[in-house]
Amino acid sequence: MRALVIVSMLACLAAPAVAQNAPADPSASENGRYSMTPAPNGFLRLDTRTGATSLCTVENGAARCVAAAEERSALQQEIDRLTRQNEALKSRAEKSGGLPSAEDFGKAMDYAEQFMRRMMRIMRDDDPGRKT
Numbered sequence: 001m002r003a004l005v006i007v008s009m010l011a012c013l014a015a016p017a018v019a020q021n022a023p024a025d026p027s028a029s030e031n032g033r034y035s036m037t038p039a040p041n042g043f044l045r046l047d048t049r050t051g052a053t054s055l056c057t058v059e060n061g062a063a064r065c066v067a068a069a070e071e072r073s074a075l076q077q078e079i080d081r082l083t084r085q086n087e088a089l090k091s092r093a094e095k096s097g098g099l100p101s102a103e104d105f106g107k108a109m110d111y112a113e114q115f116m117r118r119m120m121r122i123m124r125d126d127d128p129g130r131k132t
Helices: 002-020 072-095 102-126
Strands: 034-039 042-047 053-059 062-067
Touching: none
Parallel strands: none
Antiparallel strands: 034 042, 042 053, 053 062
């Protein structure tokens, strides 16, 4: 079952790339529209035009296909959210000239100072030659 989930996820991730290479003319031949991948107890069918996946099993010589759980829309929503977030971060970096603000720089220096003071204290406390 785990292998089926992995195969389904891989097919969902590959679907947009495969769908982009599909013929632009919808009246084109249906040959090659579906890609079949072996899976436990059957095969996974990928519609290269739409990206939809189905798990197909063969019972008594007849193939029975059931649509796989649709995770593609959730993945696309996450991709879109990350794209928007990336654009916002790029825009903010361009506005600041790519440098941190004075406030951010001050915070970084405060952390560095705390680190150095703590390290110095640790070094003094661990110095075997030091008399206490």
